[in-house]
Amino acid sequence: xxxxxxxxxxxxxxLGTGIFVVLGQAVPEAGPAVVVSFVLAGxxxxxxxxxxxELAGMIPGSGSSYSYAYATLGELVAWVCGWCLxxxxxxxxxxxxxxxxxxxxxxxxxxxGVTLPDSxxxxxxxxGTLNIPAALIVVLxxxxxxxxxxxxxxxxxxxxxxxxxxxxxxxxxxxxxxxAGNFHPLFPLGTAGMSAGAASLxxxxxxxxxxxxxxxxxxxxxxxLPRAIILSLILVTALYVLVAVAALGAMPWxxxxxxxxxxxxxxVRSVGGGNLWPILLSIGAVVATTSVxxxxxxxxxxxxxxxxxxxxxxPLFAKVHPRTxxxxxxxxxxxxxxxxxxxxxxxxxxxxxxxxxAFMLVNLAVVLLxxxxxxxxxxxxxxxxxxxxxxxxGFCVYMLGSLDTDTWIAFGAWMAAGLVIYGLYGVRxxxxxxxxxxxxx
Numbered sequence: 001x002x003x004x005x006x007x008x009x010x011x012x013x014x015l016g017t018g019i020f021v022v023l024g025q026a027v028p029e030a031g032p033a034v035v036v037s038f039v040l041a042g043x044x045x046x047x048x049x050x051x052x053x054e055l056a057g058m059i060p061g062s063g064s065s066y067s068y069a070y071a072t073l074g075e076l077v078a079w080v081c082g083w084c085l086x087x088x089x090x091x092x093x094x095x096x097x098x099x100x101x102x103x104x105x106x107x108x109x110x111x112x113g114v115t116l117p118d119s120x121x122x123x124x125x126x127x128g129t130l131n132i133p134a135a136l137i138v139v140l141x142x143x144x145x146x147x148x149x150x151x152x153x154x155x156x157x158x159x160x161x162x163x164x165x166x167x168x169x170x171x172x173x174x175x176x177x178x179x180a181g182n183f184h185p186l187f188p189l190g191t192a193g194m195s196a197g198a199a200s201l202x203x204x205x206x207x208x209x210x211x212x213x214x215x216x217x218x219x220x221x222x223x224x225l226p227r228a229i230i231l232s233l234i235l236v237t238a239l240y241v242l243v244a245v246a247a248l249g250a251m252p253w254x255x256x257x258x259x260x261x262x263x264x265x266x267x268v269r270s271v272g273g274g275n276l277w278p279i280l281l282s283i284g285a286v287v288a289t290t291s292v293x294x295x296x297x298x299x300x301x302x303x304x305x306x307x308x309x310x311x312x313x314x315p316l317f318a319k320v321h322p323r324t325x326x327x328x329x330x331x332x333x334x335x336x337x338x339x340x341x342x343x344x345x346x347x348x349x350x351x352x353x354x355x356x357x358a359f360m361l362v363n364l365a366v367v368l369l370x371x372x373x374x375x376x377x378x379x380x381x382x383x384x385x386x387x388x389x390x391x392x393x394g395f396c397v398y399m400l401g402s403l404d405t406d407t408w409i410a411f412g413a414w415m416a417a418g419l420v421i422y423g424l425y426g427v428r429x430x431x432x433x434x435x436x437x438x439x440x441x
Contacts, residue, residue: 001217003224003231005153009295010232012156013207015163016096016292019243020103020263020285022203027248027256030197031188034253035244037197038204042237044399045205047392048359049233050382051366052209053226057379058369064209064299065362067306072365072372075312075432076422081361082307083418087354087411089300090334092206093138093293095351100289101133106264107282110275141294142335145301148324152298159291166284167239170263171246173277177270178249188253199402202352204240207296208233226380301330311430312422353403353411356396363392 001009023034030037055068066085070078105115115121120132145152187194208229218224247263250270264278264285271277305327308318317330366382366389382388 001153001224002219003227005157006218006224006228007231007235008157008160009153009298010208010228011164011235012160012291013295013299014205014232014236014292015160015167015239016099016207016288019167019204019240020099020288022200023244023247024256024262024265026197026200027253029189029200030193031253032183032185032248033187033189033191033194034197034201035183035241035248036186037194037201038237038240038244040194040198041202041205041399042233042240044198044202044392044395045208045233045359046237047388047395048362049208049229051359051363051389051392053229053380054366054378054382055362055369056225056229057222058376064303064306065358065365066303068365069361070310072369073361075310075426075430077361078310079307079312079418079422079426080415081358082303082312083415083422084354084358084361085303086300087414088206088351088358089296089303090337091354092203092351093296093300094134095203096289096292096296097134097137098131100137100286100293101131103262103264103282103285103289104133106262107279107286110264110279110282137290137293138297138335141290141297142331144294145298145331145335146324146326146328148326152294156291156295159287159294163284163288163291164239166281166288167243169277169284170267170281171242173267173271174246174250177251178246180249182248182250182252195398195402199352199399202356202399205233205236206351206355207292207299208236209299222379297335301327301334304330304334311432312426314425353400353407354414356400360393360396363389363396 026037027034052065055065059067059071064085066078066082069081073081101116101121105121109115116133120130144155243263247266251266255269262285264281267278267281268275304313304317307313308315308330317327317333319327319329321328367386369376370385
């Protein structure tokens with residue numbers, strides 16, 4: 001992959017459910033200040049993106065921040081980081097798959113006037129028993145991934161073009177109903193509401209680091225990975241802010257309360273004129289969320305691949321097919337165990353907390369590596385280090401403080417389970433455990 005495909009990989013992993021679905025959940029938390037929430041979440045992501053860019057140019061492996069932590073902070077911290085990434089990517093795929101099913105149902109309703117029953121299309125807690133659409137998209141993404149990295153990149157490029165066009169279409173139509181008065185007052189729920197909205201919307205930025213999981217498929221990783229990471233984040237942030245302004249300008253924020261309105265519903269309520277625009281937008285949303293499932297699932301597989309090579313998870317996850325180079329067993333296992341039965345809101349918050357912890361570790365890794373190995377060649381350097389990466393840590397801590405208690409309890413249980421697995425398996429099977437002092441010398 002070159003810089004264009006790597007950038008589109010990150011855009012494909014980022015631009016999806018966060019803007020098409022989660023926006024409707026964040027508006028009741030922040031009001032019109034949700035636009036500021038997007039900026040705050042984007043700034044938090046930007047500091048971490050700069051650190052990712054420096055480390056990706058130095059350590060272009062498949063494990064993203066797991067590999068960076070392993071090289072700088074040691075095996076235990078790397079395991080914690082990798083365990084956070086498994087939560088981030090795996091739960092993110094599940095959340096996006098649920099959002100995909102929601103838009104499929106919406107498209108069926110707009111075009112044919114029928115919908116799948118809640119028992120077959122909604123997650124538990126929302127009236128569902130088995131979310132068939134969510135499971136279907138995960139299996140379809142698995143089928144594409146099994147064909148190889150090049151084929152997956154081509155499919156992703158096409159889908160990214162479609163979803164960018166869909167968001168531009170939404171903005172063009174929504175701005176015809178724009179009313180500046182919808183933004184007054186800008187902070188009806190205070191700065192606390194704005195912060196809570198930013199914490200929820202941080203889910204929308206998860207995936208910009210996807211390019212860093214493709215280090216071994218990159219043509220020139222030292223040069224292209226840093227560029228792809230930063231370019232993708234700039235593009236995504238600009239689109240998010242534009243869409244948020246268009247949505248809030250077209251529909252007063254109080255109408256979002258209790259509805260978790262999608263972008264298609266915003267057009268139906270505010271613009272009118274039939275179902276043409278909502279149908280086109282729903283099609284774009286289905287394609288958009290398909291792209292996110294594909295690319296985030298890809299990242300999850302590559303992270304487990306890197307952890308398996310280090311011996312921290314069973315070697316089955318590192319075994320690749322000789323013709324396609326795809327870790328087939330890894331792909332099938334990951335796809336089969338992705339949770340598609342949990343309500344979207346809980347998934348989004350759980351994903352955010354795992355990501356913020358991983359981002360903190362990446363920022364710290366930049367600071368430590370600058371002190372320990374200042375002479376290592378760097379194709380990209382974080383400006384104003386160590387101030388910039390430490391600001392990244394500070395923003396992550398601020399965002400973590402805005403998450404609710406239930407999310408912290410779930411995260412604590414997840415980390416406890418991870419440490420038990422590391423103690424029972426990882427410590428005994430890791431490469432470090434099998435390496436003699438003479439080899440290390």
